[in-house]
Amino acid sequence: MFAGPGVAGAIRNQFNLVGNTVNSETSAGTEGGGASGGGFTGTASTTVQAAIAKDAKDWTLGEQKAVAEDIAAKGEASPAYAKAKAAMDAGRKFSMKLTDGQTLEYKIIGINHDDLADGSGKAGLTFLTTSTGIKSCVNSGATNIGGWEKSEIRQKMNSGEIWNRLPSDFQSKVKIVKKLSNNVGGGPANKDAAVTATSDKLFLLSISEFFDKPRYDWGEYSWIGCEGTQYEAFKGKVTYSSANPSIANGKWWWIRSVNLSYTMHFSTVHGQGDLPYSSYADSSECVCPAWCF
Known part of the structure; x- marks a missing residue:
């Protein structure tokens, strides 16, 4: 269970992570x-x-x-x-220039993994941002009600300010894919929340896209483990025992899963690779978009 709210700005609740470090880009x-x-x-x-x-x-x-x-x-x-x-x-890294002059780095995390939103098959490659130059809150208020689907950050990533920072040459190549999420909210009252699909160009990863199975003590939350399946880049490398700095990139960054215990927080990756922690939805944390070609 996530710990209760702490100091204002961000609550970070540690669950240990087991695993070997994801291979470096020079392996x-x-x-x-x-x-x-x-x-x-x-x-x-x-x-x-x-x-x-x-x-x-x-x-x-x-x-x-x-x-x-x-x-x-x-x-x-x-x-x-x-x-x-x-x-x-x-872990080979690619890079491209954003419209604001920043360089965005990213890597492949999945092959034939994500379903195209139009039902025509799979997207061949899924990429994840590894740089941490984009920051945002998830919502302007401290709430996770409505989950990823209703979040302000999803709008920013699919048609708003984050999407608009990406060059037009990139935008024209992105595939729209189907993402599964608890789009109801966190807390015990929503422990049996339905997992539903959204169609997204850019998206945040979920808890179950990092891990191959839920934690042993999350059994009462039926939606955990149902927000997609673990990406190939993390298989055999991301489990629950120890920190994994190569995943965290040294910063805290958002994932799209709501906090289990409370309705004010979304989950985050810890700066040293522990997952999941959480932050108030109106906190400013790093955004590491994922997408498919």
Whole structure:
């Protein structure tokens, strides 16, 4: 259970995290070839072939999108699959300039993981921001009623000020995907809240997208563990025992899950990688958007 409210501004309630550190961006791993480790299998566009021929960290936005669509269409048979998986496993970081001049860094965390909102299949690649230059509250008031769906930060990320900081070349490539959340609110009165879907371009991650199963003492909350499944980049690396600084990026940042025990807070990732903590919804914390190509 999350602890009760503390000092104004932010309440952070620690649940220990078990696991090994997510591989650093310089960790070893073969990034070549197709799914079988060799050259091309089947046909690949010239853009995909160009991406395979270079270091993944140097992929342009166009190449990232082409690789994602090829993987969505062909799965592991895509000649780009092995390259993308190796980049994910190694934590390779990409970067792009925001409209305000800041540099946003990000990495692959999922392959054929998220469902497209139109029901046509999977998005080939899911990315997560690793830089911490964007800050915001979730709501202007200290409430989590309405969850992610009704939150002000969701509006900012899908059509408002956060979305508008992203370059138009990026915006045109993002896939709209279906995200599952407790969109009712936290607290014991909502322990059996229904999990419902939203359609999102940018989104925050959820507790269950970090972990493969709920904590043993969360059993009375039926919605925990139902807000999506653990991303591939975290499998076998993110569990409940110890801090994981490589995930936290040294800062506190929001996730979209509401606080279990109270209606005033949303969950956060701790600055040293413990999850979940929580902060008042009107606190200013880092925002690490995720999205799909």
